[in-house]
Amino acid sequence: MDTVEPLKILIADDSNSDRLLLKAIVQNQGHEVVVAADGLETIEVYTREKPDIILLDALMPRMDGFEAAERIKAMSGEDFIPIIFLTSLKEADSLALCLEAGGDDFLTKPYNSVILKAKINAFNRMLKMHHTLQQQRDQIIVNNEHLIQEQEVAKRVFDKVAHAGCLHVKNINYSLSPLAVFNGDVLLAAVKPSGKIAVLLGDFTGHGLAAAIGAMPLAQTFYSMNAKGFGMKEILQEINSKLKDILPVGVFCCAGMMDLDLREKTVEVWNGGLPDCFLYRQSDLSYEVLPSCHLPLGVLSPKDFSCETQMLEMLDGDSLFMWSDGIIEATNPAGEMFGEQRLKTVFEEHRSAETLFKELEGRVNSFIGGSQRDDDLSVVEVVMVDKEEFEVENVLSNHKSYQGPMDWGMSYDVRPDTLREFNPLPVLLQILMDIPGLRSHSGEIYTVMSELYSNALDHGVLDLDSSMKSSTKGFAEYYQLRSKRLGELQEGYIRITMDYRGDDSNGLLTVTVQDSGKGFDISMQTDNDYKLDGYSGRGLPLLKSICNSVEYKGGGNEVEVKFQWSYNDSRKLA
């Protein structure tokens, strides 16, 4: 014997005898029965009793079964209430009418209890299925709302961490979907204390939250290390090892990074897994292709990771383009991809550097045309501009009442193993930036420190001749020779001595840098600074323009600079 699950069944029939008979059969099968004698009463009982199934006579007084069925179906909304018409009608038309009115099935008189039982069971199964579906649908709706809410929270957090940095500056043009982080695309830009502009475009594997998680540590590392003045190689190394540590195997970040030096008119580029970057030369409207030479970030362990960068000359008006594969894979309605060739054609046909970015955007968008716009078209263009103009447009400074360390001195020796592997400037700069008065001069201080350090290293310890840099060919050779000598370095040192005295309204910083190089005869130190060995043209005049004094000492392998700041005169006292 199969056990019957008791249901509540409404029987509506104006014939007392028929109703009683049917009630007996149904009750006998183990169900609870409620009854109605006409259409209006059927609706009343339905509303009050909420039956599971309705057995409904078609022809009844006051309101017939067809109308009652229509009303009940309308009232039940998305709940499923099976209605089985009870009918002696034989004509096909009338049977069809039952179904049109919202009936789900019909049962012809005289009643056959076996068929009735089978039908009730069948509808019970459908009821359960409907119920399950409804529950699952509701669950999906709840889950989806949850997911959207989570994404919104995640996006708000992310926007704070990866605040747009300095993407708003005039010489950066970019296109990025507002929800790009969930496509795995990240675009970051920061101005370093040295005034260099660092830009990173990253494309994480995958989509959604999985693609977004890695963006947080990436952005945080990028911004904090750039703010401290770290170089691009150190930042890449750190980002790579952080991502390698936290991301599961198979999730990584294709990325391109550049450091734009407005003063030296150079750009340092690293490309790991992004499509070829283009360096567009304004002078002859040509472009240079910078292919990916490295594995993406987060794949290799720190010891295997290569942060070898490329150093290129870049003149005012030249621009560097980086993009994710979204632009190459942008698809038109016919299913064709935009492709590399079309990208090159835009660059080859275009005749004005200023409108190139807009032209490129326009071409890609008109290519995609009616097809759904892909949201992962990430493109950035960074233009080389005049340093002074850039600084005037983007003033960065802030004063705080905290005085910081006021009277101190220190000496820091850097020896071969450190000279090879480590950049001591961020550490030293951090000490100096603890003095609020110096903080608003961070750019100048950085320039002074890095000028002194690189001069001591390149021309002192490594004995390189700066005149090599005057030709393009020599430029490359210089950097090759530099990395060779640095690699082979066995002895030598740079000694940096810093001394500071000040209060909340002014202060004096004295920095002495001594190196193990051969120096020069300081009696030659004349007004003709440009001829001094060691400095390539702009170096010494630059130091003199920032510092209150620059003086060579000893055997010419020691230089002392003084930098004075005052609250009233935000630059320096003469």
Place this chain on the structure above:
Amino acid sequence: MSISAKTSGNGSELNISIEGRFDFSSHQEFRKAYEESGMAPNMYVVDMKEATYLDSSALGMLLLLRDHAGGDEAQVSIVNCNDDVKKILTISNFEQLFEIH
């Protein structure tokens, strides 16, 4: 998209063939291909002869296979790549991690 795997050389080599687009939708199937081979091959070959395209999730899956096969000691080669597939592998410099033909 379909992925099939067969072993050869007495189970010392597992050959995984990719057909059609190799992207995130093949994640489960690709993983099954090497996890459920029931063997411990010392050489893996991913055959791209019938593969038309791969995306960055596919690159991730290849890294997972490499990890499964022993990481830096893994012997995984990717063979019969068409130009599009080769280009994508080259951009990411995967030749440093896999033998690519």
